[in-house]
Amino acid sequence: MRMTRLLLKTLRELPADADMVSHQLLLRAGLVTPLAAGLYCFSPVGWRVMQRLAGIVREEMDAIGGQEVHLPALHPIETWEQSGRAETMGQTLFRLSDRKERGFALGATHEEVMSILASRSIQSYRDLPVMLYQIQTKFRDEARPRGGLVRLREFTMKDAYSFDTTWDALDHSYALAFGAYQRIFERVEVPVIPVLADSGAIGGKDSQEFIFLTESGEDEVLLCPSCGYAANAEKAAFAPPPPLPGEPLALEKISTPGQKTISDLVRSLGVEARQTNKAVFYRVDGKPVFVSIRGDLDVNDVKLQNALKAKQVDPMDDAMLRASGLVAGSASAIGLTGMTIVADTSVTAASNLVAGANSPDEHYLNTNYGRDWQADLVADIALARRGDACANCGTALETRRGIEMGHVFKLGTMYSEAMGVNYLDEAGERQLSIMGCYGLGIERMLAAIIEANHDANGIMWPAAVSPYDAHVVALNMDQEPVAEALAELERAFAGAGLSLLIDDRPDSAGIKFKDADLLGVPYRLTVSPRALEKGGVELRERRTGETSVVALADAVDRVKQGMA
């Protein structure tokens, strides 16, 4: 490709509004341009990289027996109603109507539709196992798109779904997908760590996320430096710091005017946060739920959802708060009726906690679980934090931020049941297929590759994903020997099946070199009178800056060597 013909404009200055390095470089190198929040246009160069990423993903999925399909992105809303996700996806699902007012949704994911496709062909245990995948556009009405290509409202996902006869067989499919993901991330040179993730309350088993660790990431993971335990914050198990021991003392009501928060109490009463009982109100599947947890801990919504086997957990809204009669700022479970009470294990194990008195400006001293109040459910629902003890080995957990690149998930039978993916087993009995699903965000891979492979001058593409195999900087093209050498290079690279980006613009050498660094193709070939005098073309490696003059005839081999 000749740059004089290429639709590309690099930016000398940093675009405002871009915080992440990948976002800045994507814009500066002209790979993408924004259309609206969470929506980007890909330029020819940006799209070439996307295509190479898709190609690598395709190769690895095919290698584990995946079969590529293509599903509609536009779904009748009934499809989502059938699985119940029209409701649970809430506002994230883009909805629209056709001219006859029939409801549709833009696919946020494809469990339902893939299940429908699979169910048409799967009839016997002989048809299983099967792994289906597609590389397709997803639409999600995210509350806040961010970070360039990190959180988009329209994005490309490789989503794969396995259908098996047994949970053991699913374990095998899951392991295959897991392995494929590891190979994909190795090939695109994005370091990821697998972390335990939550499988939700929908009957799934294991779930792991592939996290690219970066400070600009939006997900938090907890890592044990000693035993290697790694989990996302929602999932992370831990041993909470122990309560202060003590014999139960007499319950005492005190006046606490204006004190509504744990930190107010800590200040005015001179107690530690872990000597207080925090009240948190939720709306769970439409009903009020009161949660009691030690003042130094926070509720993990996902753990709460799992403990209650609930579909939807939200903070309680004002209307429900007023209707429930809860006294925000002085609430506790003592004497509370009319709603489900959930207690974290941290409060049932502690003694003499300060708690609300359910009347404004009053609190109790020395509340004790069992004596003063009871919960409908006692469970571990606390959020793990940095420094908490690893549940495996007791070492203090560390926290890191990262971006979720992929997610593998043992789904079970939720969708096969809802969408009717069943088969006859050897005994002629109808069975539900056991499903797994495996997602991978292609744009996120692109962003992570840049985050992980750049320097002050620009991008440094891994050879496997570079938009071109080599970047030719042609200087003094009007001179006959240069034009001839360039033509010879083009022939040689075309013959070898390698792609070239040729900077044939009539600009100064400095501009061309800067753009070559910014665009980040791994090999730069300078064709110029000076290089020809030295016996060929100048070959420069983007990563190392290593420069040498190679004979024209050897250029292809040198580039090929580096790609291997």
Next chain:
RNA sequence: CGGGGUGUAGCUCAGCCUGGCAGAGCGCUACGUUCGGGACGUAGAGGCCACAGGUUCAAAUCCUGUCACCCCGACCA
């Protein structure tokens, strides 16, 4: 959804406080000089100052409202 910030040329921004001709740098076009790490000169093109309403002789500038975008938080099958 809560908090903060920003909307002026393709990009980065100044001008706004204190109302009075629409600006700079980069980029773009033409010509000339230059020619291996973002050269220089000359001449140009390019604007609904986010949108709507108001105040005023006069609004990019002041007031009100709306919208968009970015950041933090909440949220995220």
